[in-house]
Amino acid sequence: MDGQMSETDDESQTSTQAVLDYHQATKHSYQRYAAGPGYLDWESQPNPFRRYEGARLISLEKTPPTDEPLYDDAFVENQLTPAPLNLPSISQLFYDSLAISAWKSIENSSWALRVNPSSGNLHPTEGYLICGPVEGLTATPMVCHYAPREHGLEVRAEFELELWQQLCDGLPPDTFFVALTSIHWREAWKYGQRAYRYCQHDAGHAIGAISIAAAGLGWQARMLDDLGREELALLTGTSDGHELEQGRIEPEKRAEAEEPDVLIAVAPSGQEMEVTELPGEFIRTFASLDWRGTPNQLSDSHVDWGMDQIAAAVRKPRTSRSCGPPADPAGTWPLDPRPLALREMIRQRRSAVAMDGKTSMSREAFYRILQRTLVVPGSIPFSTLPWKPHVHLAIFVHRVDELPSGLYFLVRDGSQKIALETAFPRTDWRRPPGCPEWLELYCLAEADLRGAAQQISCTQEIASAGCFSLGMIAEYQEPLQRHGPWLYPRLFWEAGVIGQVLYLEAEAAGLSATGIGCYFDDAMHELLGLEDRSYQDLYHFTIGGPIEDNRLTTLPAYGPVTTPSRRRR
């Protein structure tokens, strides 16, 4: 027993070291970028749409945006009456989270944009629905792959009602599951070794998008994080070599692997979702289901950027609990609801390609955006994540009225304040003027940091020409060692969820945002005075007044013109 224990511990330590090494190796710095292709091989550009050829496609409904619900009501649990579970509501959930939101075109090129953002618009994240009988959709429990281009569900497997009931035992009536997987190759094609990080950011954005879309329907979304990676693979039919074993396709024509990431239980709000574990013996039954459809190959040729190695190092075993309970609530706050329609905000969200360098925002609007990133009881989308906050915000304020330009720090979990002060040895953590008492925001330095912000974000002007930009600073080495290497992607998911909130809050404030995956990691750490690896910078973000790219034509998401052509720019 002891021997076994230490072997497992050894394995975990080796994997944790592999994760720490991967993170170091994939840092961009002034001296060198992380290993990547250096140029884009357009011949092997991955198809952004996975299809399971041969699987039956169920069309979902496409709904025009509605005035209700109000945007602000979707961020607080139990504000909205639960919608009935049926074809229209399932259609709406995917339409508001993972669907196409518009097509863009220029000259002979066109490409789809989606409700969820993605690094390089490469969209590694795939969505799945696992459900029991749903009125108007199915009488038989099933596992479906979501096809965004068609806004439809591909039926990959059907199974007995008894198995569904066994799986959901203890969960509220009308529970169903949404699962996410990542096709790492899509990002690795362009970004090489650092791509694994971007896939995790994107998964985080998708988790946030699903949580907010569910809230708009009066539903709650909870990540079931005790599941292990192999169980997720069984539930989604993405186990390694599944198709090969069944002799359906030749090895060289094999489709790019999908790495299962997460399972989210969705149920009507107002009912306690106590069960966080699904019974393993029933999950194993999924291995013998009649899985239908052959995944399409996305590129003819591939380059190995080490995605399988890092994915293997972070594979999660089944655990009896995730990484700890949500943080002690900081307290609720009064936020006046604005007359903004949720679905309009969701579908108009767009990354700014350039910021105008002049728009400023009010101090109140700035504080309001930050408040939305806090974890308080029932705050959506953070109630979907079953762990306490690990991520804080180091903010470069450029153009906020009545607030000096400079470096600010938002502590998202007050219990980490002392650890943060120790890690960032600044003498002066001052409260800025007019800051609400329960917003733990501090001014660390007053200065014009536009140049520094731009330099650190790989010299991208969007980081200096907005109202503010920021780095997401995550508690790192100690929790990784405590929980195990599987925490690593979760730190990025949390950053992605925060990013999704920032994107929507920017729209609600009449501004625009852009996620920034390209930044010089250690340059940011140096600027903050961080000398060890207790914290690491995991994602950058900018918010400001956008400059529209008028060369592009916008076409409707599901209008008549949706013939894709390879994007070359």
Ligand SMILES: Cc1cc2nc3c(=O)[nH]c(=O)nc-3n(C[C@H](O)[C@H](O)[C@H](O)COP(=O)(O)O)c2cc1C
């Ligand atoms: C994780 C992540 C990293 C990104 N990094 C950058 C970046 O470094 N620079 C940039 O201009 N845009 C960046 N973007 C924005 C994407 O290019 C954008 O989301 C994508 O083109 C899709 O457009 P949309 O957000 O308007 O749907 C990033 C987005 C995400 C989600």
